[in-house]
Amino acid sequence: MFENIATIYLKEFRQLKRDKLSLSAIILVPTLMLLLYGYALNFDVKHVRLGILDESMTKESRELQQKFFSTEYFDFAGTVPDEGAIDKFIQDGKAKAVLVIPRDYAREILLGRKVDVQVLLDGANSNTATIVMGYVEGILQNYSANLTARYLDERGIHISSAGIDYRPRVYYNPELKSAKFLVPGLIGFILMILSIVTPAISVVREKERGTLEHISMAPTTSLEIILGKTTLYFVLSLAAAVLVISASFVLFDVTIRGSILLLAVTIVIFLIGTLGIGILISTFTNSQQMAFLVASLLSILPTFILSGFVFPINSMALPLQLVTYFLPGRYFLSALRAIMLKGSGFGDIYTQIYPLLIFAVVVPAFASIRLSRKGF
């Protein structure tokens, strides 16, 4: 039993060693993805270009402008000459937002009256627009409270200690860096590719070439063939996980807060299930293209979209939310984030681990039943 598995494993290893294309893909894809997602896929909205239409042109209006540009959220994009030019200013991409300060701004402020300030936003990217709106609101509310306090102060009423003092403290990812949130998802994504697509293609390739027929003529069983093959991809997937974790530590300061053992166990359980999916796909398909297509459609795509890698599950339509319960990626990602970012222990995440365990038992069992009945 063990020797047969070792024979298959060694053969698979020797083949992979010579297959420069696959080998470089296995190493390059995780690295490239880490760089892409780490640097390019950034949800942090900073340095928004803000145009100014200041009709007031007073000390007070300049103070208001200053409130925006003293933060790292806004950069000065230029002055807009008049109201008619605002549309074009945004359309030409000169600014993402334009702040309009009315002519009577200073007067109204000094009189202690309410004054309207307008902000026009480029809503083409709704996510960014929403975030920018939040910044604007925060800055304006804060400043407006200051103005009120100052106005009352000048009239002998001191309220500086009254009201609510807002002091947020962000847990787990204090700098609110997207990379920290993305890295666990990325690990899941890369493991999906390595553990589903590669073994499926490796088996189907042997079907295509006819070599599988010859191995199955030998006294070696299908189970031994599968174990020999999957062991290699298991090892490779683990290596990729280590690679991504170390690289994200170096590049993005992502550290593992929780237990490394728990992280490893979670990854292993997840891999057993996903390797099973890969093998299962190989029993249904007969060409490498087909195997690749099915493997990507069934695994990578839903994982990318429906597992909470980028898009939060909570904000999906209800039917889609229900679908996510059948995707191992959903549980894996949330377990990984909990362990890596929050430092959660088994007690906190067992509700995520159990479904993964079920996947790890059911899928390989189904694959082996199918194999023993129908062969590859």
Place this chain on the structure above:
Amino acid sequence: MAPAIRAHDLTKKFGSFTAVDSISFEIEEGKIIGFIGANGAGKSTTIKMLCGLTKPTSGVMEVAGFDVAKHPEKVRENIGYMSQKFSLYSDLTVKENIEFYGGVYGLSRNELKDRLSWVIEVADLKGRENLLTSDLPLGWRQRLALGCAVLHHPRIVFLDEPTSGVDPVVRDKFWQLIGQLSGEGATIIVTTHHLEEAEFCENILMMHLGRIVVNGSPEGIRKQFSDLPLFEIETAEPLKVFNMVEQESWITDAAIYGNNVHVYAETQGPVEALDEVLKKSGIADFKIVKAAPTLEDIFVKETRPKGRAPNV
């Protein structure tokens, strides 16, 4: 001695197509057996069923004394198989391929060492052990594939179209290797559509449309069909003779071989009729001889659809 293979009423259907049509045969241990037939005659399907790679629609098979349906693993231990599809890993070296197949066939380290040098020797691969298989010429690859198929000393060796696509020199070398294996006591079953190769077999089974149409030793078959109405006309004007005889409705086939015209007639004893036809057309210089049929003649006759001239 029990036969190496016994098949009874073996049928394989793919949907409405019958690939193998209730064939029965026995194969004696230690012989070289050839399954001869055109592509699609059912040879490969038969072999695949015997190896347990395809399940028959109906029928019973015994290979090496074991029922294939009941004890496929026992059968596998006793057979070697090499198919028309390339069975080696082209991205592994010669040595790695042998090691791999030795491994899956469960050879011990010492056995593997012995067999490795044996294969290298018989496949003429000395000094090429570390070459990638894809870099080997086809003839070497085929000998290596055969070597890999018999690493575990199987009692029965199935070779499915092993010589397709190689030149005659390489083919002869391959058959020498088959002879060597047979000399060591193995039963060898070869499928081929090269009728020349039938002569290397001790027994041949000609298949056509899923049925066995002729079964016997090459000499036995030739003897059985010795009275086929086959004639050779020696003449100085072969083309003229050919054109003449081809017009006769009772001549099913004619072909020119140098100065000879081979004629295949429908009925017995038409020497006189032929004589008459040729004389009438003014050909003076000719000689009609009754010819002994070759295996090809017999195969063509047995596989010819009734009432239509074959396209030879």
